[in-house]
Amino acid sequence: MKNKILNIYNRLYERFGPQGWWPADSAFEVAIGAILTQNTSWQNVEKAISNLKKKKALAFQKMYNMSRQELAGLIRPAGYYNIKAKRIKNLLEFLKRFYRGDIKKMLSRGLPVLRRELLSVNGIGPETADSILLYALKKPVFVVDAYTKRVLSRHKLAGHDADYDELQRLFMGHLPADTKLFNEYHALLVRLGKDFCKKAKAKCQECPVNDER
DNA sequence: CACCAGGCAAGTA
DNA sequence: TACTTGCATGGT
Numbered sequence: 001m002k003n004k005i006l007n008i009y010n011r012l013y014e015r016f017g018p019q020g021w022w023p024a025d026s027a028f029e030v031a032i033g034a035i036l037t038q039n040t041s042w043q044n045v046e047k048a049i050s051n052l053k054k055k056k057a058l059a060f061q062k063m064y065n066m067s068r069q070e071l072a073g074l075i076r077p078a079g080y081y082n083i084k085a086k087r088i089k090n091l092l093e094f095l096k097r098f099y100r101g102d103i104k105k106m107l108s109r110g111l112p113v114l115r116r117e118l119l120s121v122n123g124i125g126p127e128t129a130d131s132i133l134l135y136a137l138k139k140p141v142f143v144v145d146a147y148t149k150r151v152l153s154r155h156k157l158a159g160h161d162a163d164y165d166e167l168q169r170l171f172m173g174h175l176p177a178d179t180k181l182f183n184e185y186h187a188l189l190v191r192l193g194k195d196f197c198k199k200a201k202a203k204c205q206e207c208p209v210n211d212e213r
Numbered sequence: 214c215a216c217c218a219g220g221c222a223a224g225t226a
Numbered sequence: 227t228a229c230t231t232g233c234a235t236g237g238t
Contacts, residue, residue, distance in 0.1 A: 021219095033219095034219090037219050038218095038219080038220040038221065039218065039220045039221080039233090040218055040219080040234090040235080041217080041218040041219080041235090041236075041237075042218085042219065043218090043237070044218080044234095044235060044236060044237085045219085047235090047236085048235095076234090076235075077235060077236070078234090079233080079234040079235040080220090080221095080232090080233045080234055081233090081235080082233075082234090083221085083222090083232090083233055083234095087221085122221090122222075123220095123221070124221085125220060125222085126220090127219075127220065127221090128220070131219080143219085145219050146218085146219075146220085147219070186219085187219090189219095190219055193219090194218095194219095
Protein backbone atom coordinates (compact mmCIF):
# COMPACT_ATOMS: atom_id res chain seq x y z
CA MET A 1 0.00 0.00 0.00
CA LYS A 2 1.42 3.33 -1.07
CA ASN A 3 -0.22 5.68 1.42
CA LYS A 4 -1.05 3.85 4.64
CA ILE A 5 -2.29 6.99 6.32
CA LEU A 6 -4.86 7.58 3.60
CA ASN A 7 -5.67 3.88 3.46
CA ILE A 8 -6.52 3.80 7.16
CA TYR A 9 -8.81 6.77 6.69
CA ASN A 10 -10.67 5.05 3.87
CA ARG A 11 -11.21 1.93 5.95
CA LEU A 12 -12.45 3.89 8.92
CA TYR A 13 -14.81 5.89 6.75
CA GLU A 14 -16.19 2.75 5.11
CA ARG A 15 -16.69 1.12 8.48
CA PHE A 16 -18.16 4.01 10.47
CA GLY A 17 -19.26 6.64 7.96
CA PRO A 18 -19.18 10.41 8.57
CA GLN A 19 -19.07 11.41 12.24
CA GLY A 20 -20.42 14.95 11.93
CA TRP A 21 -18.08 16.68 14.35
CA TRP A 22 -18.02 19.07 16.20
CA PRO A 23 -21.42 18.79 17.91
CA ALA A 24 -22.07 22.47 18.71
CA ASP A 25 -24.26 25.38 17.63
CA SER A 26 -21.51 27.98 17.23
CA ALA A 27 -17.77 28.54 16.93
CA PHE A 28 -17.83 29.97 20.45
CA GLU A 29 -19.41 26.81 21.80
CA VAL A 30 -16.73 24.69 20.10
CA ALA A 31 -13.96 26.71 21.74
CA ILE A 32 -15.49 26.39 25.21
CA GLY A 33 -16.14 22.69 24.63
CA ALA A 34 -12.52 22.20 23.56
CA ILE A 35 -11.35 23.33 26.99
CA LEU A 36 -14.06 21.42 28.84
CA THR A 37 -13.16 18.13 27.18
CA GLN A 38 -9.52 18.17 28.24
CA ASN A 39 -8.85 14.69 29.62
CA THR A 40 -12.58 14.28 30.17
CA SER A 41 -15.31 12.14 28.63
CA TRP A 42 -17.60 13.97 26.22
CA GLN A 43 -20.58 12.70 28.14
CA ASN A 44 -19.54 14.79 31.14
CA VAL A 45 -18.84 17.77 28.92
CA GLU A 46 -22.40 17.58 27.59
CA LYS A 47 -23.75 18.01 31.10
CA ALA A 48 -21.64 21.11 31.60
CA ILE A 49 -22.68 22.54 28.21
CA SER A 50 -26.29 21.85 29.08
CA ASN A 51 -25.92 23.81 32.34
CA LEU A 52 -24.41 26.72 30.43
CA LYS A 53 -27.22 26.69 27.90
CA LYS A 54 -29.87 26.70 30.60
CA LYS A 55 -28.32 29.91 31.94
CA LYS A 56 -27.94 31.31 28.40
CA ALA A 57 -24.27 31.58 29.29
CA LEU A 58 -22.92 30.21 26.05
CA ALA A 59 -22.33 33.66 24.63
CA PHE A 60 -19.23 35.79 24.98
CA GLN A 61 -20.59 38.77 26.91
CA LYS A 62 -22.69 36.73 29.31
CA MET A 63 -19.82 34.44 30.15
CA TYR A 64 -17.35 37.30 30.33
CA ASN A 65 -19.50 39.05 32.93
CA MET A 66 -19.90 35.95 35.04
CA SER A 67 -17.62 35.42 38.03
CA ARG A 68 -15.07 32.64 37.86
CA GLN A 69 -16.77 30.96 40.81
CA GLU A 70 -20.18 31.00 39.19
CA LEU A 71 -18.74 29.64 35.96
CA ALA A 72 -16.96 26.88 37.87
CA GLY A 73 -20.26 25.88 39.46
CA LEU A 74 -21.94 25.48 36.09
CA ILE A 75 -19.19 23.42 34.50
CA ARG A 76 -18.76 21.21 37.55
CA PRO A 77 -19.83 17.94 35.87
CA ALA A 78 -16.94 18.26 33.40
CA GLY A 79 -14.40 17.78 36.18
CA TYR A 80 -11.32 19.93 36.97
CA TYR A 81 -13.90 22.69 37.17
CA ASN A 82 -11.78 25.25 39.01
CA ILE A 83 -8.84 25.09 36.65
CA LYS A 84 -11.10 24.90 33.60
CA ALA A 85 -13.01 27.98 34.74
CA LYS A 86 -9.68 29.80 34.89
CA ARG A 87 -8.69 28.53 31.46
CA ILE A 88 -11.99 29.63 29.95
CA LYS A 89 -11.56 33.05 31.54
CA ASN A 90 -8.07 33.25 30.03
CA LEU A 91 -9.51 32.49 26.61
CA LEU A 92 -12.24 35.11 27.06
CA GLU A 93 -9.66 37.73 28.02
CA PHE A 94 -7.66 36.83 24.94
CA LEU A 95 -10.72 37.15 22.68
CA LYS A 96 -11.68 40.45 24.30
CA ARG A 97 -8.21 41.88 23.89
CA PHE A 98 -7.43 40.89 20.34
CA TYR A 99 -10.79 40.19 18.72
CA ARG A 100 -13.29 42.34 20.61
CA GLY A 101 -14.82 39.23 22.08
CA ASP A 102 -15.79 37.88 18.68
CA ILE A 103 -14.13 34.59 17.83
CA LYS A 104 -15.30 34.88 14.22
CA LYS A 105 -12.98 37.83 13.81
CA MET A 106 -10.11 35.36 14.02
CA LEU A 107 -11.10 34.12 10.56
CA SER A 108 -9.36 37.03 8.86
CA ARG A 109 -5.94 35.95 10.10
CA GLY A 110 -3.47 33.32 8.94
CA LEU A 111 -3.18 29.85 10.39
CA PRO A 112 0.37 30.01 11.80
CA VAL A 113 -0.36 33.30 13.58
CA LEU A 114 -3.60 32.01 15.05
CA ARG A 115 -1.98 28.83 16.32
CA ARG A 116 0.80 30.76 18.05
CA GLU A 117 -1.72 33.12 19.61
CA LEU A 118 -3.90 30.33 20.96
CA LEU A 119 -0.89 28.49 22.36
CA SER A 120 0.13 31.62 24.23
CA VAL A 121 -3.09 31.45 26.28
CA ASN A 122 -2.49 29.68 29.58
CA GLY A 123 -4.55 26.51 29.57
CA ILE A 124 -4.57 26.04 25.81
CA GLY A 125 -2.11 23.42 24.60
CA PRO A 126 -1.60 21.90 21.14
CA GLU A 127 -4.70 19.71 21.04
CA THR A 128 -7.05 22.38 22.34
CA ALA A 129 -5.59 24.98 19.98
CA ASP A 130 -5.86 22.69 16.98
CA SER A 131 -9.40 21.63 17.92
CA ILE A 132 -10.44 25.27 17.93
CA LEU A 133 -8.66 25.93 14.64
CA LEU A 134 -10.15 22.91 12.89
CA TYR A 135 -13.61 22.60 14.36
CA ALA A 136 -14.46 26.21 15.18
CA LEU A 137 -12.54 28.11 12.51
CA LYS A 138 -12.47 25.38 9.83
CA LYS A 139 -8.74 25.69 9.27
CA PRO A 140 -6.94 22.66 7.77
CA VAL A 141 -5.00 21.45 10.85
CA PHE A 142 -4.79 17.85 12.00
CA VAL A 143 -5.77 17.26 15.63
CA VAL A 144 -3.73 14.66 17.50
CA ASP A 145 -5.04 13.09 20.70
CA ALA A 146 -4.49 10.10 22.96
CA TYR A 147 -6.45 7.80 20.63
CA THR A 148 -4.37 8.91 17.65
CA LYS A 149 -1.16 8.04 19.48
CA ARG A 150 -2.45 4.63 20.49
CA VAL A 151 -3.67 3.70 17.03
CA LEU A 152 -0.46 4.75 15.32
CA SER A 153 1.88 3.02 17.73
CA ARG A 154 -0.30 -0.09 17.81
CA HIS A 155 -0.04 -0.33 14.07
CA LYS A 156 3.64 0.50 14.16
CA LEU A 157 3.38 3.64 12.10
CA ALA A 158 5.07 5.59 14.90
CA GLY A 159 6.89 4.88 18.14
CA HIS A 160 5.05 5.21 21.45
CA ASP A 161 7.42 8.06 22.27
CA ALA A 162 6.40 10.13 19.24
CA ASP A 163 5.36 13.60 20.39
CA TYR A 164 2.45 15.76 19.27
CA ASP A 165 4.18 17.68 16.48
CA GLU A 166 5.77 14.56 15.09
CA LEU A 167 2.42 12.78 14.78
CA GLN A 168 0.77 15.85 13.36
CA ARG A 169 3.44 16.13 10.67
CA LEU A 170 3.02 12.45 9.87
CA PHE A 171 -0.67 12.95 9.08
CA MET A 172 -0.36 16.31 7.39
CA GLY A 173 2.59 15.12 5.33
CA HIS A 174 0.60 12.25 3.85
CA LEU A 175 -2.72 13.97 3.32
CA PRO A 176 -4.00 16.92 1.29
CA ALA A 177 -4.67 20.01 3.44
CA ASP A 178 -8.41 19.44 3.47
CA THR A 179 -10.48 20.67 6.40
CA LYS A 180 -13.29 18.20 5.85
CA LEU A 181 -10.86 15.29 5.62
CA PHE A 182 -9.02 16.29 8.82
CA ASN A 183 -12.33 16.79 10.56
CA GLU A 184 -13.60 13.29 9.78
CA TYR A 185 -10.27 11.57 10.24
CA HIS A 186 -9.73 12.77 13.79
CA ALA A 187 -13.34 12.02 14.71
CA LEU A 188 -13.05 8.55 13.20
CA LEU A 189 -9.92 7.79 15.22
CA VAL A 190 -11.76 8.73 18.39
CA ARG A 191 -14.68 6.55 17.32
CA LEU A 192 -12.31 3.66 16.68
CA GLY A 193 -10.71 4.05 20.07
CA LYS A 194 -14.03 4.05 21.84
CA ASP A 195 -15.48 1.10 19.98
CA PHE A 196 -12.52 -1.23 19.80
CA CYS A 197 -9.52 -0.39 21.90
CA LYS A 198 -11.16 0.59 25.12
CA LYS A 199 -13.72 -1.83 26.43
CA ALA A 200 -12.80 -5.29 25.15
CA LYS A 201 -9.23 -6.00 24.17
CA ALA A 202 -10.45 -9.00 22.23
CA LYS A 203 -12.25 -6.68 19.92
CA CYS A 204 -8.95 -5.33 18.63
CA GLN A 205 -8.83 -8.52 16.55
CA GLU A 206 -11.70 -7.27 14.43
CA CYS A 207 -10.39 -3.73 14.32
CA PRO A 208 -11.07 -2.43 10.79
CA VAL A 209 -7.59 -0.96 10.58
CA ASN A 210 -5.93 -4.11 11.82
CA ASP A 211 -5.95 -5.92 8.53
CA GLU A 212 -2.44 -6.49 7.28
CA ARG A 213 -0.04 -7.42 10.05
C1' DC B 214 -13.80 -1.40 44.44
C1' DA B 215 -10.47 0.40 40.66
C1' DC B 216 -9.92 2.54 36.36
C1' DC B 217 -10.40 5.90 32.81
C1' DA B 218 -11.93 9.95 29.79
C1' DG B 219 -11.48 13.98 22.90
C1' DG B 220 -4.84 17.69 28.35
C1' DC B 221 -2.19 21.10 30.36
C1' DA B 222 0.84 23.52 33.44
C1' DA B 223 3.81 23.72 37.30
C1' DG B 224 7.18 21.73 40.11
C1' DT B 225 11.42 19.04 40.65
C1' DA B 226 16.11 17.21 39.51
C1' DT C 227 15.59 18.60 28.95
C1' DA C 228 12.94 14.84 31.11
C1' DC C 229 10.08 12.98 34.48
C1' DT C 230 6.29 13.63 38.12
C1' DT C 231 2.15 15.46 40.10
C1' DG C 232 -2.35 18.05 40.64
C1' DC C 233 -6.59 18.87 38.82
C1' DA C 234 -12.23 16.08 39.70
C1' DT C 235 -16.56 14.41 37.93
C1' DG C 236 -19.33 10.49 36.38
C1' DG C 237 -19.66 6.02 33.84
C1' DT C 238 -18.27 1.02 33.56
